[in-house]
Amino acid sequence: MPSAPHAPDIAAKPTRILHLEDSRVDHTLVKFALQRAQLPSELDLVDTLEDFQRHLSEQVYDLVLADYHLPGFTGLDAWQTMRTQGHDLPFVILSGAIGEEAAVEALHQGVSDYLLKDNMARLAHVIRRALEVSAARRAKARADAALAESRHRLAELAEHLQVSIEHERADIAREIHDDIGGALAAVKLDLAWLSRRTLDEDMRQHLDTALEMLQHALGASQRIMMNLRPPILDQGLVAAVQWLGASFERRTGIRVAVRASSERIEVPREVQLVAYRTAQEALTNVAKHASEASAVDIDLSDREGVLTLEVSDNGPGMSAEARRKAKSFGLLGLSERASKVDGWLDVSSSSAGTSIILSVPLEGGAGTHSDPEENHS
Structure with a gap:
C-alpha cells in the first residue's frame, strides 16, 4: 500500500526558499509539488545572477533551489557566488538535464543535492534531507567550536597552573x-x-x-x-642536565651518560625550564617503570635550529597500563609544556627500552653552539 502523506503541521514555520529558475512553468510545478507533499514553504523567484545576489543580501532564506542551465551562467556559478557572499545555505540543484559529470562536480564542490525535474515527486524529500543535513552540520560545527574553546581554556589553565x-x-x-x-x-x-x-x-x-x-x-x-628549583639552572641547560644525571646515578646506581652538542647551549629561559623538567620526569619514569635498566643515555643538541633532548634507557619498556598512567599525569603535562614553547614530545617504548624525545624549534634558524665537537659527560 502507498505510504500515507505527511500530516500537515499548522504550527510549522514555512521553509524560506530562494528559487533560481528562468521558467515560470517550472516554478509553478515546484510550488505545486511542495504543496502536494505538505511542505510549508515560501518561494521567491529570481532568474538572473544579479537578482540572486540582491535577494541573498536583503532576505533570510533557509535553502536555495536552482536550475543548472540558466541564461549566461550555471547553477554551480550561483553556488560559488553564494559562498563568496559568505552565505552557508543548503543548495539543491533542480535541472532537466544536468549530466552525470556536472552533477558529480557540483556535489564535489559542496552542493547539498541534485534532482531531475522529471522526478519532481521527490523534491520535498530532497529538500527535507538537505535541511536536516545542514542543521546537523551546523550543530557539529558549533560543538567543534565549543570543544576547541574548551580545550583552549584547559590549555590556558594548565599553563597557569604550571607557572x-x-x-x-x-x-x-x-x-x-x-x-x-x-x-x-x-x-x-x-x-x-x-x-x-x-x-x-x-x-x-x-x-x-x-x-x-x-x-x-x-x-x-x-x-x-x-x-x-636547582640553582645550577643559572649555569645553563647543559650543566643542569649533567647535574641531574649525576644525581640520579648516585641515587639509583644506574649509569647515566650525558652527551651535548656543545658545552653551553643558549636557549630562552622558558625553553630551558621545559627541557630540564622533561629530563627530570624522564628519569623519574626510569626509576618507577624501568628499575631493571642498567644505563640511561641523555642526548642534548641544538643543531639545525632545533633543541632536541632525548632520554633513553635499556630497561624492559613500559607496560600498557604504566604508559596510560604516565600519559595521564607526567608525560601529558610535559606535552602541554612542550606545546607552550611551540615544541612537541615523542614517546616510544618496546622490550629494548623507552625513549622520550623533546623537540623545540629555536628562533634564528641554526643552532647557537660554538664547539663543533660533542661534549661528553
Missing part, C-alpha cells in the same frame, strides 16, 4: 635555603662547639649522633631545594 607551580617551587626552595637551611647550619655549629668542649664521653657520643642526624637533615633539605 604557579614553578613560582611556588622557587618560593619554597628559597624558604628552605634561607630559613630551614640557615637554622640547621646554626644548630650544627652550636652542637659542634658543645662536642668540642664537653668532657663527658656519653654526652659527646649523643652530640656526635645528633650532628650526624643534623647533617642528614641538611643534606635532605639541600636535595629537596635542588629538586624544587
